[in-house]
Amino acid sequence: MTSSVTPVLSVRDLSVSFRTDSRTVHAVDSVSYDLAAGEVLAVVGESGCGKSVTSMAVMGLLPPTARVQGSIRLAGRELAGADDRTLGRIRGKDIAMIFQEPMTSLNPVLTVGRQITEVLRRHQGLGRRAAAERAVELLGLVGIPAPRRRAAEYPHQLSGGMRQRVMIAVAVACDPSVLIADEPTTALDVTVQAGILEVLQSLRERLGTAIVLITHDLGVVADLADRVLVMYAGRAVEQAPVDELFASPRHPYTSGLLGAVLRPGGEGKRRLPEIPGLVPSLDAQPDACTFAPRCAYADDVCTAARPAFATLAAAHETACRHPLPTTSEVTP
Structure with missing residues (x-):
């Protein structure tokens, strides 16, 4: 997604693969996003969808077995392919990361x-x-x-x-101008979680820090994020302002994630809907929709070629051949 505001962080066509003795794992496949100063971008998706690998690539913290392609520009400086000495001067000063488990x-x-x-x-x-x-x-x-x-x-x-x-x-x-927070509230109780989110919000407001928030918790996303990037099987499938995405998700995968969230005042012990199947193996990225095997709307068109990102509304994009209708489109 291209913003009219000059981004402090711009990621373009980022792909990451890992070589092993027997195979190559394609963990991230052509992910792009922009991040403006003071903005919070939430990156969401199931485990194994490439959220953390994407951010570790931005930080230059992947192991030697990783192959990184694409562009990562921080305030106009290209980080992709930069040597350890250059990255060492930038990490902690211009871009920093909160890791998932502080004790380790x-x-x-x-x-x-x-x-x-x-x-x-x-x-x-x-x-x-x-x-x-x-x-x-x-x-x-x-x-x-x-x-x-x-x-x-x-x-x-x-x-x-x-x-x-x-x-x-x-x-x-x-x-730092950019802060990456990888599951910053995992395993914390609700009171402590609220305190951590308050700290992040304060930093954003007082220092103008731009934040990439990686999380499974869509409640946290609703409280803190400005925009949401949804990832599935290493690919970006939807990107939109947070209010619009929650009100009218256009990709079936996003709709499935939101449908599985427990809401206050729900119907007692009613079983939450779930997305059938599992995230596929990342050994090979097909030239098709990777969500098709789990999607109720998939047809031959979905399995014939990879769907491109399409702009459906202002600042709302999705990679789907059969995007879901908006709330206004289904209202009589």
Whole structure:
């Protein structure tokens, strides 16, 4: 999708494959999106659809077995194909990532304050004392009580919610223009989750940070996102403003995801609808609709060629031969 606003991050035709001794896995296939300053783009889809791989490619954190094709431009700078030294100067400073599991991402033998000061000293050249004071400020910014005391503690001494807030403090220490949040509220209770989302919203409003939010939780998407990119089997299948997508999903896969969400005031123990079948193997990407085997609307046209992205309304695109009607189209 092309925006009229100059994007801070522009991804074009991004493809990622992994070589093994016996096969090649095509994890991401020609994904494109733009991200404007201060915007939140949610990337959603079932597990194994390529959401995290897409963002790891943007960060330049994929293993040597990965082959990355396409363009990744951050504020006009091309990151695809950049060497480790170049990416090392950018990661943490201009673009940062909140990883899914903070306990495995934070260093267990360093205090949380030390882990923040290392980023500040490397990218901003602060002295030891100035960096330590700034670390305390950042812990307070992300809502950690008694931040000076907590800065001297180790990750195992903190709760899961606090560790996630520390990860956010590390990620935003240098005021990056782009923040990638990979399942930032996974395994957190509702109260802690709300606090994390409040922190992200505050960062966006106060610093103008653009956020790529990877999540399975469509409730989180509704609360925080401006736009949604729906991925299936490594491909983008729909992209739209959040309100429009929730009101009138046009791709059958998006409709299936939204239909499986439990809503307040639902009919007691009524069984939620589910999408039949499983995400296909990514050994080979067919020149056809990958969702066709699970789609009630699929026909020979869907299996004959890959559907291209088509603009159905302002800023609403989908890759489907038989897009679902809008709410207005089905209203008498």
